Amino acid sequence: MIHTARYSLLILCLATAPALAQQTPPDQLIAQAEAGDATAQSALAFAYHNGTDVVQNFSSAAEWAARAAAGGDANAQNLLGRYYHSGLGVEQNQAKALRWLTAAARGGNPGHIYDLGRALESGADGSSDPAAAAQAYTRASEAGDLEATVSLGVLYQEGLGVAQDYAQARALYEQAANQGHTRAQNNLGLLYVRGHGVPQDYEIAARLFAAAAEQGSPDAMRNLGVLHENGFGVPLDEAFAAELYRRAAQAGGVTPQTAPVLQYDARLMPVAVDDDSLALIGQAAQAGDPVAQFQWGWHLITAPDATFVAQAEAGRLFEAAAQTGYGPAMRNLGILYFEGRGVPQDFVLGRMWLTLAGSAGQTDAPAVIEALGGNMTADQINDAQSRALAHLQRKS
Amino acid sequence: MFISWVGVGPQAALGFLLILLLNCGNLLNMITSSFLIPSRTALALCLGLGLGWANHAMSQESENTPPTMAEIEQAWKANDFVFVRESLKYLAEEVETPLAQYRYGRVLVEGRGGPVDLDTAVTYLSRAAEQNHIEAMTLLARVYLSNTSQDQDAPTTLARDTEKALDLLSRAAALGDDEAQYYLALLYREGNGVAQDNKAAFNWLLAAAQQEHVESQYELSRHYSQGIGTAQDNAQSLAWLERAAENNHIKAQYFLAAAYESGRGVAQNTSAAIEWYRRAAENGLPAAQRNLGTYYLQGEAVKQNVEEGLRWLTAAAKAGDPGAMANLAVSYATGMGVERNDETAADWYNRASEYGLGRAKVALGRFYEVGRGVEQDMDRAIALYEQALKTPDAAQAALRLGQLAANGALDKRFAPQSAIPWALYAAQNADADAEAWLVTQAEAGLRDAQSGLAALYLGSDDQDRITAGVKLLEQAAMGGDAPAQARLGEMYMTGTHVELDYVAAHKWFNIAATLGQSKAVDLRETINTLMTPEQVADAQAAARYWFENDERQPPETPQTVTVEQ
Numbered sequence: 001m002i003h004t005a006r007y008s009l010l011i012l013c014l015a016t017a018p019a020l021a022q023q024t025p026p027d028q029l030i031a032q033a034e035a036g037d038a039t040a041q042s043a044l045a046f047a048y049h050n051g052t053d054v055v056q057n058f059s060s061a062a063e064w065a066a067r068a069a070a071g072g073d074a075n076a077q078n079l080l081g082r083y084y085h086s087g088l089g090v091e092q093n094q095a096k097a098l099r100w101l102t103a104a105a106r107g108g109n110p111g112h113i114y115d116l117g118r119a120l121e122s123g124a125d126g127s128s129d130p131a132a133a134a135q136a137y138t139r140a141s142e143a144g145d146l147e148a149t150v151s152l153g154v155l156y157q158e159g160l161g162v163a164q165d166y167a168q169a170r171a172l173y174e175q176a177a178n179q180g181h182t183r184a185q186n187n188l189g190l191l192y193v194r195g196h197g198v199p200q201d202y203e204i205a206a207r208l209f210a211a212a213a214e215q216g217s218p219d220a221m222r223n224l225g226v227l228h229e230n231g232f233g234v235p236l237d238e239a240f241a242a243e244l245y246r247r248a249a250q251a252g253g254v255t256p257q258t259a260p261v262l263q264y265d266a267r268l269m270p271v272a273v274d275d276d277s278l279a280l281i282g283q284a285a286q287a288g289d290p291v292a293q294f295q296w297g298w299h300l301i302t303a304p305d306a307t308f309v310a311q312a313e314a315g316r317l318f319e320a321a322a323q324t325g326y327g328p329a330m331r332n333l334g335i336l337y338f339e340g341r342g343v344p345q346d347f348v349l350g351r352m353w354l355t356l357a358g359s360a361g362q363t364d365a366p367a368v369i370e371a372l373g374g375n376m377t378a379d380q381i382n383d384a385q386s387r388a389l390a391h392l393q394r395k396s
Numbered sequence: 397m398f399i400s401w402v403g404v405g406p407q408a409a410l411g412f413l414l415i416l417l418l419n420c421g422n423l424l425n426m427i428t429s430s431f432l433i434p435s436r437t438a439l440a441l442c443l444g445l446g447l448g449w450a451n452h453a454m455s456q457e458s459e460n461t462p463p464t465m466a467e468i469e470q471a472w473k474a475n476d477f478v479f480v481r482e483s484l485k486y487l488a489e490e491v492e493t494p495l496a497q498y499r500y501g502r503v504l505v506e507g508r509g510g511p512v513d514l515d516t517a518v519t520y521l522s523r524a525a526e527q528n529h530i531e532a533m534t535l536l537a538r539v540y541l542s543n544t545s546q547d548q549d550a551p552t553t554l555a556r557d558t559e560k561a562l563d564l565l566s567r568a569a570a571l572g573d574d575e576a577q578y579y580l581a582l583l584y585r586e587g588n589g590v591a592q593d594n595k596a597a598f599n600w601l602l603a604a605a606q607q608e609h610v611e612s613q614y615e616l617s618r619h620y621s622q623g624i625g626t627a628q629d630n631a632q633s634l635a636w637l638e639r640a641a642e643n644n645h646i647k648a649q650y651f652l653a654a655a656y657e658s659g660r661g662v663a664q665n666t667s668a669a670i671e672w673y674r675r676a677a678e679n680g681l682p683a684a685q686r687n688l689g690t691y692y693l694q695g696e697a698v699k700q701n702v703e704e705g706l707r708w709l710t711a712a713a714k715a716g717d718p719g720a721m722a723n724l725a726v727s728y729a730t731g732m733g734v735e736r737n738d739e740t741a742a743d744w745y746n747r748a749s750e751y752g753l754g755r756a757k758v759a760l761g762r763f764y765e766v767g768r769g770v771e772q773d774m775d776r777a778i779a780l781y782e783q784a785l786k787t788p789d790a791a792q793a794a795l796r797l798g799q800l801a802a803n804g805a806l807d808k809r810f811a812p813q814s815a816i817p818w819a820l821y822a823a824q825n826a827d828a829d830a831e832a833w834l835v836t837q838a839e840a841g842l843r844d845a846q847s848g849l850a851a852l853y854l855g856s857d858d859q860d861r862i863t864a865g866v867k868l869l870e871q872a873a874m875g876g877d878a879p880a881q882a883r884l885g886e887m888y889m890t891g892t893h894v895e896l897d898y899v900a901a902h903k904w905f906n907i908a909a910t911l912g913q914s915k916a917v918d919l920r921e922t923i924n925t926l927m928t929p930e931q932v933a934d935a936q937a938a939a940r941y942w943f944e945n946d947e948r949q950p951p952e953t954p955q956t957v958t959v960e961q
Contacts, residue, residue: 308912344910344943345920346936377933 025054033064038071045076051366055359055392057385058089069100074107078115085119087378089385094125105136110145117148121155130161146176150184157187157196166197177208185212186220193223193232202233213244221248260335260368264298265291265328271299290321294329297321301342315342322353325395327360331368338372347376351384356391462486465495481509488520497524498532505539514539514554525564533568534576537561541579558589569600577604578612585624598625605636613640614648621661630661641672649676650684657687666697677708685712686720693723693733702733713744718751725759729769738769749780754789757781758796778809791821798822802829812837813844820848838868846872847880854893866893873904874942881908882916889923898927902935907942 025047032040041064047054048061062083068076081101084093101116117136120129134155140148153172156165170191176184189208192201206227212220225244228237264270268291271281278299284292297317300310315336321329330353336343337350351373358365373381463483471479481503487496497520503509504517518539524532539554540561562583568576581600584593598619604612613636619625620633634655640648653672656665670691676684689708692701706727712720725744728737742763748756757780763769764777778800784793797818800806806815816837822830831852837845846868853865866887872880885904888897902923908916924932 308914312910312912340906340909340917340920342910344906344936344939346940347933348936349940375929375932377929380929380933380936 033067036067036071038068038073038076041065041068041071042073042076045079049079051355051358055385055388056355056366057389058083059382059385060089060389062089069103074104074109074112077101077104077107078109078112081119082115085124087124088381092124092378094119094123094127097124105139108143110140110143110148113140113143114145114148114151117151121151130155132161134161141172146179146181146184149176150181150187153184153187157191166191170197177211180211180215182212182215182217182220185209186217186223189220189223193227202227204233206233218248221245260364260371262298262301262332262335263328265294268295271295273299285317288320290324290326290329293317293321294326294332297329297332301336311342313342319343322356325360327357327362330354330357330360331362331365334365335368335372347373348380348384348387351376351381352387352391355384355388359388359392462490468499477503477509479509492523494524494527494529494532497521498529498535501532502535505535518554528571530568530571530573530576533564533571534573534579537564537568537576537579540564558583562589569603572603572607574604574607574609574612577601577607578609578615581612581615594619594625596625605639608643610640610643610645610648613637613643614645617648634662641675644675644679646676646679646681646684649673649679650681653684653687670698677711680715682712682715682717682720685709685715686717686723689720690723693727695733700733705733713747716751718748718753718756721745721748721751722753722756722759725756729759738763740769742769749783752787754784754787755792757784757787758789758792761793761796774805778806794818794821795825795827798830799827802827802833812840812842816842816844816848819845820852823849823852838871841875843872843875843877843880846875847877850880851883862893873907876911878908878911878913878916881905881911882913882919885916885919889919898923899931899935899938902927902932903938903942906935906939910939910943 025044029040029044029047033044045061045064045068046052048057048064050056054060062080065076065080065083069080077100080090081097081099081104083089084097084100086092090096097119098116101112101119104112105116113136117133117140120136121133122128134152137148137152137155141152149172153169153176155161156172157169158164162168170188173184173188173191177188185208189205189212190196192198192205192208194200206224209220209224209227213224221244224234225241225248226232227234228244229241230236271277278296281292281296281299285296294317297314300306300317301314303310306314315333318329318333318336322333333343334350334353334357337346337353339345343349351369354362354365354369354372358369376384463479463486465487468480468483468487471477471483481500484496484500484503487493488500501517501521501524504513504520506512518536521532521536521539525536537560540557542556562580565576565580565583569580577600581597581604582588583590584600585597586592598616601612601616601619605616617633617637617640620629620636622628634652637648637652637655641652649672653669653676655662656669656672658664670688673684673688673691677688685708689705689710689712691698692705692708694705695701706724709720709724709727713724721744725741725748726732727734728741728744730736742760745756745760745763749760760770761777761780761784764773764780766772778797781793781797781800784790785797787793794817797806797815798821801810801812801815801819802822816834819830819834819837823834831849834845834849838849850865850868850872853861853868856862856865869880869884869887873884881904885901885908886892887894888901888904890896894900902920905916905920905923909920927935
């Protein structure tokens with residue numbers, strides 16, 4: 001079994017070597033960017049933003065975006081503005097957010113104008129300027145941005161920054177709803193439920209909610225559920241209503257069906273469970289073989305009746321293997337940190353290990369972060385990214 | 397002539413044999429409630445001695461005329477079971493009356509006048525039962541219920557057959573046989589061979605009890621007292637217990653006495669209790685003898701009679717009742733009714749202690765501590781307390797060990813760590829020395845002392861003690877005591893004794909969960925839903941700091957260092 005483990009380790013080195021080499025962007029791109037090429041600077045910023053070919057790092061992305069933004073690159077200006085709005089990669093700053101989002105919006109990209117509207121409507125410092133937001137949304141909407149059209153409709157419906165006007169709200173929602181926009185369908189349905197600007201009509205509302213629900217909108221599922229629970233415009237059907245509420249709950253957040261699970265390294269042979277093999281794996285793990293550590297940890301934590309002690313030991317083993325740069329161990333360790341299983345619950349360390357796992361060739365790491373990291377603050381994300389960077393610098 | 401061979405054989409040997417055979421019968425009667433057939437030893441005796449007589453009788457048979465039932469009954473009264481067995485065999489085979497078949501079957505089952513022969517017994521009992529002989533049905537059912545084929549001394553091919561037994565008992569019970577009703581009730585209650593049915597069990601017990609079936613009366617009382625198959629009814633329970641007791645049911649007498657003594661389910665009446673204890677004591681029940689003797693010695697509810705008291709206590713003690721031994725020891729230790737004698741007291745404590753009685757061990761330990769009636773021996777005393785910790789009287793032992801720890805008597809014998817639970821017990825019982833000792837241990841950094849004292853203080857009404865308790869709990873939590881961490885988290889979550897603080901609560905739940913407190917895992921999940929992402933971030937950072945800074949290490953014991961110039 002030791003033999004197998006060594007063999008596996010060889011394969012592993014071959015596989016991970018290119019991934020490690022990808023931690024820095026191509027030299028040519030860096031040279032161009034350093035020489036002041038705004039396009040190259042922008043490309044670098046988005047490489048760091050998306051974590052393509054590099055370890056995802058919003059702080060590095062912000063630095064390059066700032067240089068490209070100064071050089072007039074609208075995409076970089078927009079990215080930098082959003083960073084200042086959210087506090088990712090930089091310190092949150094509403095004035096800087098508006099400055100760069102405004103600069104980007106001048107370029108005329110409808111999405112950029114919409115982003116400006118959002119920052120105006122709900123500022124990073126808690127401020128809100130709905131009138132200015134309405135203007136931005138109007139421009140973006142006229143330029144064809146459906147999100148802006150719907151957001152403008154909400155302002156008309158609520159009478160924020162504009163005079164309340166249900167007819168205008170309805171017209172805007174209908175425009176987007178006809179193109180299959182789910183938020184528009186749902187909001188239009190609510191106008192029909194309440195009889196705002198239209199005669200109350202549950203049947204039309206039900207059709208709109210159903211259309212949005214089919215595209216996965218949790219809000220629309222809940223609204224359709226209410227109609228079925230009360231028999232408004234649809235047959236009274238409490239069982240179906242309950243089913244809709246259940247689906248809505250699943251469509252939000254992490255559910256047992258969508259939660260990322262621990263994975264074995266597909267390149268390895270399955271762990272043999274006879275006593276002799278386990279003893280050999282245990283010895284090899286003790287001696288510091290990362291593959292054996294991973295296998296032993298996997299064996300412990302996947303046991304159906306894994307005790308707390310076994311889980312903690314598995315966490316320790318995955319951590320030891322992860323420290324040597326072993327991707328599958330990093331990935332599993334990250335999940336354990338998010339779950340607080342065998343290790344303390346720590347979103348920062350969880351995201352750090354998943355980020356590192358991504359750079360070590362674990363292609364589903366961004367999706368795992370997406371699924372588990374929804375409740376993280378900007379500070380936690382920044383912290384996780386700088387820890388990941390520091391980890392790599394320490395290792396090299 | 398049949399009569400003629402009654403006298404055959406040496407009379408002396410016959411008398412000896414009869415005593416043995418009689419024992420077989422008694423054994424059967426004693427264990428009827430568990431459906432058992434005589435024990436292996438008894439069977440062996442019947443087998444070995446009975447056969448010789450049977451063979452002897454056979455050789456005489458041809459000369460004899462048939463016996464009459466009246467003659468058989470006379471022989472039964474005279475304990476001449478060999479004659480009984482042979483005569484009944486003849487009547488059962490030749491005349492085939494159900495009565496003869498039943499009686500022959502019974503003799504075979506009980507092994508009277510010859511070996512136990514269950515296979516033949518079943519044959520004749522079945523014939524009698526087919527002719528609706530009620531007692532035959534019941535006895536046959538009992539044979540079917542006993543696990544006879546397991547008994548190597550009663551060779552038989554007969555298998556246990558609950559179904560047949562149930563059928564026979566149902567028929568006999570319906571025909572009014574009280575014994576059948578009783579056994580049927582037991583089958584229903586246990587769900588043995590039939591769907592479990594407490595209501596049916598109750599009804600059959602009631603039927604049998606009304607026919608003065610004593611064991612049924614006793615069981616019926618239990619059904620009423622616990623509401624099994626009927627509504628709970630203390631008055632009925634007491635009435636049937638009284639009736640069983642009147643019918644000389646020993647356990648009923650004892651429990652009736654205990655009920656009168658405690659006043660549970662009946663008006664408290666000590667003199668009635670004493671009278672019933674007396675009836676049970678006279679019937680040989682050691683526990684009743686002990687209680688009766690203790691009443692006489694104490695002389696409160698009854699006129700003191702030391703001689704009578706010691707007589708009953710000694711009887712119970714000799715029957716192996718450790719409580720009686722301990723009570724005798726108390727009499728000698730205090731000079732209550734007898735001349736004070738520490739040696740005799742220690743001796744009785746020792747005997748009770750050997751029976752595992754915890755309070756006797758503790759009392760004997762106190763004797764060894766000071767060398768009273770025994771040679772002073774602290775090691776022996778502590779060993780006795782440690783033994784007593786494993787008994788229901790553990791509290792007494794823990795209290796004494798805690799007091800000993802507090803005055804330093806356990807130093808060098810136990811690590812302070814292991815004495816902490818005992819000292820805590822003593823402190824809970826308001827032992828100031830034990831509490832002071834615990835405070836010293838807590839200050840020295842012993843986590844168990846910190847968390848134990850914290851629990852003690854937090855249970856008090858005194859604000860200063862509560863404040864001290866919170867501080868101690870924080871210390872224990874910081875030191876890595878996971879249950880203390882979980883408790884502290886709960887206090888922060890609910891704002892009990894501390895200011896409500898979700899961040900602190902999450903931090904301690906998270907740490908405790910990582911250290912293996914499963915309760916903390918759920919609480920962390922719960923409080924997560926009540927917190928903003930920023931609060932969760934702060935709490936996770938605080939937990940990370942705790943783990944990274946190794947605050948789990950207990951503080952170093954302060955060393956006094958003299959620096960010389």
